[in-house]
Amino acid sequence: MATFKEFRNNVKPNWCPGCGDFSVQAAIQRAAANVGLEPEGLAIVSGIGCSGRISGYINSYGFHGIHGRCLPIAQGVKMANRDLTVIASGGDGDGFAIGMGHTVHAIRRNIDITYIVMDNQIYGLTKGQTSPRSAAGFKTKSTPQGSIEPALSPMEMALTAGATFVAQSFSTDLKELTAIIEAGIKHKGFSLINVFSPCVTYNKVNTYDWFKENLTKLGSIENYDPSSREMAMQTLMAHNSLVTGIIYQDPQRKSYQELIPGYGETPLAHSELQLDQDHFDKLAAEFM
Amino acid sequence: MINQLSWKVGGQQGEGIESTGEIFSIALNRLGYYLYGYRHFSSRIKGGHTNNKIRVSTTETRSIADDLDILVAFDQETIDVNYKELNKTGIIIADAKFKPVKPDDSGAALYVIPFTEMAADLGTSLMKNMVAVGASSAVLGLDIHVFNEVVEEIFGRKGAQIVQKNLEAIREGYDYMKALLGNNLGTLQLAKADGQKRLFMIGNDAIALGALAGGCRFMAAYPITPASEIMEYLIKKLPPLGGTVIQTEDEIAACTMVIGANYAGVRALTASAGPGLSLKMEAIGLSGITETPLVIVDTQRGGPSTGLPTKQEQSDLMAMIYGTHGEIPKIVMAPSTVEEAFYDTAEAFNLAEEYQCPVIILSDLQLSLGKQTVHPLQFDKVEIRRGKLVTDPIPEAVDKSYFKRYEVTEDGISPRVLPGTKNGIFHVTGVEHDETGKPSEVASNRKQQMDKRMRKTKNIRFDTPVHKNCKHDDSDLLIVGFNSTRGVIEEAMDRLEQEGIKVNHAHVRLIHPFPSAEMLPLVSNAKKVVVIENNATGQLANILKMNVGHADKITSILKYDGNPFLPHNVHTECKELFEYGNI
Numbered sequence: 001m002a003t004f005k006e007f008r009n010n011v012k013p014n015w016c017p018g019c020g021d022f023s024v025q026a027a028i029q030r031a032a033a034n035v036g037l038e039p040e041g042l043a044i045v046s047g048i049g050c051s052g053r054i055s056g057y058i059n060s061y062g063f064h065g066i067h068g069r070c071l072p073i074a075q076g077v078k079m080a081n082r083d084l085t086v087i088a089s090g091g092d093g094d095g096f097a098i099g100m101g102h103t104v105h106a107i108r109r110n111i112d113i114t115y116i117v118m119d120n121q122i123y124g125l126t127k128g129q130t131s132p133r134s135a136a137g138f139k140t141k142s143t144p145q146g147s148i149e150p151a152l153s154p155m156e157m158a159l160t161a162g163a164t165f166v167a168q169s170f171s172t173d174l175k176e177l178t179a180i181i182e183a184g185i186k187h188k189g190f191s192l193i194n195v196f197s198p199c200v201t202y203n204k205v206n207t208y209d210w211f212k213e214n215l216t217k218l219g220s221i222e223n224y225d226p227s228s229r230e231m232a233m234q235t236l237m238a239h240n241s242l243v244t245g246i247i248y249q250d251p252q253r254k255s256y257q258e259l260i261p262g263y264g265e266t267p268l269a270h271s272e273l274q275l276d277q278d279h280f281d282k283l284a285a286e287f288m
Numbered sequence: 289m290i291n292q293l294s295w296k297v298g299g300q301q302g303e304g305i306e307s308t309g310e311i312f313s314i315a316l317n318r319l320g321y322y323l324y325g326y327r328h329f330s331s332r333i334k335g336g337h338t339n340n341k342i343r344v345s346t347t348e349t350r351s352i353a354d355d356l357d358i359l360v361a362f363d364q365e366t367i368d369v370n371y372k373e374l375n376k377t378g379i380i381i382a383d384a385k386f387k388p389v390k391p392d393d394s395g396a397a398l399y400v401i402p403f404t405e406m407a408a409d410l411g412t413s414l415m416k417n418m419v420a421v422g423a424s425s426a427v428l429g430l431d432i433h434v435f436n437e438v439v440e441e442i443f444g445r446k447g448a449q450i451v452q453k454n455l456e457a458i459r460e461g462y463d464y465m466k467a468l469l470g471n472n473l474g475t476l477q478l479a480k481a482d483g484q485k486r487l488f489m490i491g492n493d494a495i496a497l498g499a500l501a502g503g504c505r506f507m508a509a510y511p512i513t514p515a516s517e518i519m520e521y522l523i524k525k526l527p528p529l530g531g532t533v534i535q536t537e538d539e540i541a542a543c544t545m546v547i548g549a550n551y552a553g554v555r556a557l558t559a560s561a562g563p564g565l566s567l568k569m570e571a572i573g574l575s576g577i578t579e580t581p582l583v584i585v586d587t588q589r590g591g592p593s594t595g596l597p598t599k600q601e602q603s604d605l606m607a608m609i610y611g612t613h614g615e616i617p618k619i620v621m622a623p624s625t626v627e628e629a630f631y632d633t634a635e636a637f638n639l640a641e642e643y644q645c646p647v648i649i650l651s652d653l654q655l656s657l658g659k660q661t662v663h664p665l666q667f668d669k670v671e672i673r674r675g676k677l678v679t680d681p682i683p684e685a686v687d688k689s690y691f692k693r694y695e696v697t698e699d700g701i702s703p704r705v706l707p708g709t710k711n712g713i714f715h716v717t718g719v720e721h722d723e724t725g726k727p728s729e730v731a732s733n734r735k736q737q738m739d740k741r742m743r744k745t746k747n748i749r750f751d752t753p754v755h756k757n758c759k760h761d762d763s764d765l766l767i768v769g770f771n772s773t774r775g776v777i778e779e780a781m782d783r784l785e786q787e788g789i790k791v792n793h794a795h796v797r798l799i800h801p802f803p804s805a806e807m808l809p810l811v812s813n814a815k816k817v818v819v820i821e822n823n824a825t826g827q828l829a830n831i832l833k834m835n836v837g838h839a840d841k842i843t844s845i846l847k848y849d850g851n852p853f854l855p856h857n858v859h860t861e862c863k864e865l866f867e868y869g870n871i
Binding site for chain 2: 010011039041048053055056059061062063065066071072074075079080081083084101102104105109260261262263264266267268269271273274281284288
């Protein structure tokens with residue numbers, strides 16, 4: 001069985017020293033090993049942005065796509081080969097701005113993939129513009145007077161969109177993050193994991209210290225029940241979404257692929273390409 | 289007895305005009321006639337004039353007729369809009385309900401039949417179209433027993449009584465019309481057909497069937513006119529093969545999902561029209577630089593923007609060749625018949641895997657939606673070829689280095705491994721990359737990878753890139769077209785030949801890479817070249833000039849009013865150009 005070291009490759013990430021994404025990379029590697037994956041059984045599809053580079057930094061099949069589209073690509077990969085473990089990942093701009101349409105519908109569709117968002121509340125790779133996760137008043141190069149748009153709560157949004165697995169974590173908490181990613185991979189359906197992954201270069205507000213001060217662990221809330229969508233929503237609203245842990249999970253609902261009529265156990269990618277002549281003749285006869 | 293005629297039914301959209309044409313033509317097909325249909329419809333569900341024109345012939349026919357013999361009208365607008373199309377012996381059969389009036393300048397005979405009332409007496413006015421079908425059959429002198437089978441197939445699931453009522457409606461319409469005609473059966477009695485069973489389908493049916501035959505097992509698409517029939521067919525037929533169709537949230541998702549699916553090894557398809565293709569452009573570039581197979585259908589319609597969404601146009605040509613920023617290898621094919629739409633779609637999946645690049649199957653509204661008689665489709669002609677797909681076990685790399693998925697090779701094509709394969713790990717990125725897929729901005733690597741990609745399609749193997757009907761070594765006129773104009777050009781060509789003009793016809797089936805070697809001698813040996821296309825700027829003519837030169841003798845006949853060419857458009861305009869020499 002592969003250890004987390006086998007999910008390392010010889011590529012040096014081009015992230016800034018201190019970037020939260022390093023811990024996310026480590027957590028994915030650990031979680032993959034912990035759930036018993038082999039490198040070739042994992043496909044990581046990523047978007048564009050600093051965090052989007054992650055698919056090249058893990059020893060697995062990796063697909064670095066186009067901005068905002070990691071989710072449809074990842075869903076296509078899973079549809080083609082259900083035996084692969086598929087992780088989609090990218091930044092908050094990728095998933096909640098340009099790719100938001102896909103995020104909402106991937107949640108609804110509930111194909112069995114895990115989506116990890118590295119949320120730094122800013123556009124880093126383009127050198128510091130506002131993101132849909134930036135708070136109102138946040139000053140950036142594109143909002144010199146402070147943002148006049150409120151921040152989006154992806155966790156609340158996911159609950160209303162019909163998510164079956166919603167979790168949030170903080171990049172410094174490698175233990176919690178690894179456990180959540182493991183749970184996400186094991187979840188039979190779409191899992192959304194938002195990770196606070198601070199940008200040490202451009203975000204001087206939402207820093208490591210800021211998160212330490214403001215985050216609440218769901219484990220510390222008495223009688224918190226992640227199977228209750230109502231409690232999940234109330235807790236998010238009460239804490240301005242600044243909580244970590246598994247916020248909500250519905251283990252009952254079947255994944256998209258389990259619901260497709262006729263969809264076989266054999267991965268489509270391994271299915272027979274040739275029709276037989278009889279089958280073809282029957283199809284053609286319908287046009288006579 | 290005549291051997292061919294044109295029949296048209298018209299009324300308000302949502303009134304069953306479509307199904308009237310459908311039932312009548314299915315019956316004609318069963319009797320062995322060759323058919324070619326044209327639907328005039330609007331971008332709305334209820335209301336607005338719609339009509340369905342069908343050419344019926346005892347011999348093969350591949351275009352809409354210039355004129356009309358029978359007009360079946362469910363409202364006055366149908367008469368007013370279409371009566372001028374009727375020829376000297378043409379007739380109008382109209383529903384008494386709207387008190388039809390024949391325009392003063394119409395020489396057509398008008399027959400008034402209480403379609404609606406007769407249908408209502410039988411139980412429901414909805415069956416008025418059946419009465420009209422019966423009346424039409426009487427004019428043509430058809431044996432209406434053919435409807436027993438057709439009506440059973442269409443209404444059988446609604447119960448025996450419904451079937452019976454519909455058959456009665458046909459019979460009553462037939463008898464009523466016969467009584468009106470009396471002993472004078474008119475000049476529109478159609479010669480008997482050969483009774484052979486033939487395929488009767490639209491281009492979109494052939495594309496979808498071609499996809500199945502070509503091994504396509506997954507489709508992601510977003511509904512759009514005139515492409516939706518492809519996804520609607522495949523969602524019915526893929527589940528028994530283990531596959532499926534996902535209706536995505538948008539066009540970009542459809543294209544990128546199909547890229548993901550192809551990357552992971554399934555043959556996957558997306559289909560759309562111009563607006564969808566515009567949205568897919570960035571993803572097409574991703575397929576190009578990542579060398580991921582991708583098959584896309586573009587059923588062209590009137591553009592730009594929403595344009596004329598239900599009308600014929602061929603104006604996406606340049607966008608399909610050059611669309612997406614940057615430069616990638618790409619294959620753009622343009623089937624010219626429904627049969628070719630079948631074979632080409634199946635072949636597109638081979639080309640996409642062999643050349644590891646996007647393949648666009650260009651269609652147009654008339655080819656995609658015009659229902660017509662089709663030659664038998666030879667399934668044994670369909671091959672499955674997967675190019676340099678690695679299926680043998682891969683030895684473990686000594687230094688944990690990635691598989692060289694983008695290895696620089698002589699033909700530019702590199703071995704392709706599917707995710708899940710042991711020791712085959714490589715990286716895919718839309719960023720310029722090295723042979724293992726790792727991002728690289730090194731100038732020499734950039735040039736090497738760019739050259740490698742671009743040389744893949746340099747010597748593309750493509751069966752019959754140009755459909756040629758070239759009897760003359762030296763022609764007076766070379767007519768060039770693509771997609772659905774083939775039948776119209778063939779008919780116009782016959783007329784021009786009869787008038788003593790030596791005409792060659794070349795229909796371009798591989799648009800990109802352009803088959804210059806095939807086209808150059810044809811252009812060189814023609815006195816004049818006319819390119820027929822449904823757009824305003826002569827896109828194919830420009831491509832032809834760019835690739836083979838001879839700009840001084842190449843001219844265009846263009847039509848961009850939303851309607852397909854008729855044979856006489858091409859005939860008279862070619863003749864004018866030829867006679868007056870204003871080329």
